[in-house]
Amino acid sequence: MSNDEIIRQVYEVLEDRRDNPIDSYTSNIMQDSDKKAEDKILEKISEEAGEVLLAAKNNENLVYESVDLIFHTLLILVHKGIDIDEIFDEFARRRK
Numbered sequence: 001m002s003n004d005e006i007i008r009q010v011y012e013v014l015e016d017r018r019d020n021p022i023d024s025y026t027s028n029i030m031q032d033s034d035k036k037a038e039d040k041i042l043e044k045i046s047e048e049a050g051e052v053l054l055a056a057k058n059n060e061n062l063v064y065e066s067v068d069l070i071f072h073t074l075l076i077l078v079h080k081g082i083d084i085d086e087i088f089d090e091f092a093r094r095r096k
């Protein structure tokens with residue numbers, strides 16, 4: 001598996017957690033009512049963004065905190081039913 005495949009792989013797992021819920025962190029969040037799930041995930045994104053900010057300022061754990069933020073961003077995208085190719089296509093569209 002190439003390193004960049006991991007994002008696609010995690011995305012697929014998250015889609016599966018959404019569509020075939022089990023007792024797990026991501027399934028449990030997404031099983032809440034739409035509004036509640038959305039609010040919980042957005043709250044995590046906001047918290048993780050703050051942690052990235054502090055990590056960058058303090059030169060500490062920046063990669064770890066960034067992955068937390070990226071992960072929760074992927075989670076809201078999955079919860080909202082966005083296809084992963086839309087994200088890659090948008091990056092490709094902006095490429096100069």
Ligand SMILES: N=c1c2ncn([C@@H]3O[C@H](COP(=O)(O)OP(=O)(O)OP(=O)(O)O)[C@@H](O)[C@H]3O)c2ncn1[C@@H]1O[C@H](COP(=O)(O)O)[C@@H](O)[C@H]1O
Pocket residue numbers: 010013014017024025026027067068071
């Ligand atoms: N990449 C992740 C991932 N990153 C973070 N997290 C979880 O997100 C939760 C919240 O993160 P926090 O950093 O806030 O952790 P915390 O426990 O609140 O503690 P602090 O960091 O605040 O001290 C924690 O329970 C983490 O374990 C993740 N949970 C799952 N994944 C991936 O998602 C897949 C599905 O996960 P499950 O639903 O758990 O099977 C897994 O196979 C993984 O690949």
